[in-house]
Amino acid sequence: MSSTFDIVADVISETSEIPREKITPEMHAIDDLGIDSLDFLDIVFALDKKFGIKIPLEQWTQEVNAGKASVEEYFVLKNLCAHIDELIAKKNA
Amino acid sequence: MRLEYFQMIDSVVAFDAAAGTIHAKANVPEASPVFEGHFPGYPIMPGVLLIETMAQASGFLILGMNGLTRMPFFMGVQKAKFRKFVGPGTVLDVHARIEHDGSGFTVTKARIEHDGPVCDAELTLRIMDFPAEELRTSLLERAATMGLSQAIATSAGEAT
Numbered sequence: 519m520s521s522t523f524d525i526v527a528d529v530i531s532e533t534s535e536i537p538r539e540k541i542t543p544e545m546h547a548i549d550d551l552g553i554d555s556l557d558f559l560d561i562v563f564a565l566d567k568k569f570g571i572k573i574p575l576e577q578w579t580q581e582v583n584a585g586k587a588s589v590e591e592y593f594v595l596k597n598l599c600a601h602i603d604e605l606i607a608k609k610n611a
Numbered sequence: 612m613r614l615e616y617f618q619m620i621d622s623v624v625a626f627d628a629a630a631g632t633i634h635a636k637a638n639v640p641e642a643s644p645v646f647e648g649h650f651p652g653y654p655i656m657p658g659v660l661l662i663e664t665m666a667q668a669s670g671f672l673i674l675g676m677n678g679l680t681r682m683p684f685f686m687g688v689q690k691a692k693f694r695k696f697v698g699p700g701t702v703l704d705v706h707a708r709i710e711h712d713g714s715g716f717t718v719t720k721a722r723i724e725h726d727g728p729v730c731d732a733e734l735t736l737r738i739m740d741f742p743a744e745e746l747r748t749s750l751l752e753r754a755a756t757m758g759l760s761q762a763i764a765t766s767a768g769e770a771t
Contacts, residue, residue, distance in 0.1 A: 559716050576715040
């Protein structure tokens with residue numbers, strides 16, 4: 519997870535101009551880091567490219583809106599990284 | 612091009628679903644109130660309207676890719692460069708290609724040419740269900756009149 523987190527944190531820092539050292543795995547992308555939906559799309563674009571995956575953002579948003587998943591499930595960075603690791607594993611399977 | 616209606620693209624020359632590319636024509640009008648202000652005595656197309664032209668070509672590309680089922684909305688532009696002035700009466704070749712097909716968004720790279728490069732940019736469009744039936748109907752009509760519907764059918768025929 520650490521390497522995935524490092525890459526995600528680097529991307530967030532570069533995209534949102536948040537100092538890298540302030541980004542930790544426990545942080546919530548929206549509540550703690552103040553990333554808005556437009557910046558989050560830029561981050562997803564960069565992560566899709568870096569990892570060669572397609573983060574299912576629409577599906578996640580629908581799950582959150584339908585009450586099937588919590589916002590924290592996808593937007594707390596350590597959880598986001600775990601989902602990215604799953605997508606990478608699926609791609610490599 | 613109907614500048615005052617923000618209808619920038621006149622026709623689709625080619626659409627290739629497999630390659631994720633579109634080539635469209637945009638004919639800059641000889642006269643428009645836009646040119647009276649931008650600029651008196653030296654009429655040129657405003658850069659933001661060239662960006663809008665690239666965004667609309669990108670939008671029609673995405674509509675072609677999704678079979679006119681979901682609506683792209685322009686939401687971001689990066690790395691825009693304007694290399695040449697565009698005056699009234701110019702016929703522009705507008706090219707766009709899919710850079711990344713994300714979940715709920717698409718990134719394109721687009722460029723406009725007329726006797727060489729005019730401008731280029733990277734554009735991001737959010738993809739949503741059509742928010743109004745009138746919009747969907749209107750776009751389907753435009754897709755037919757500008758040749759996009761036919762280009763989609765041709766591209767699908769070549770793929771089989």
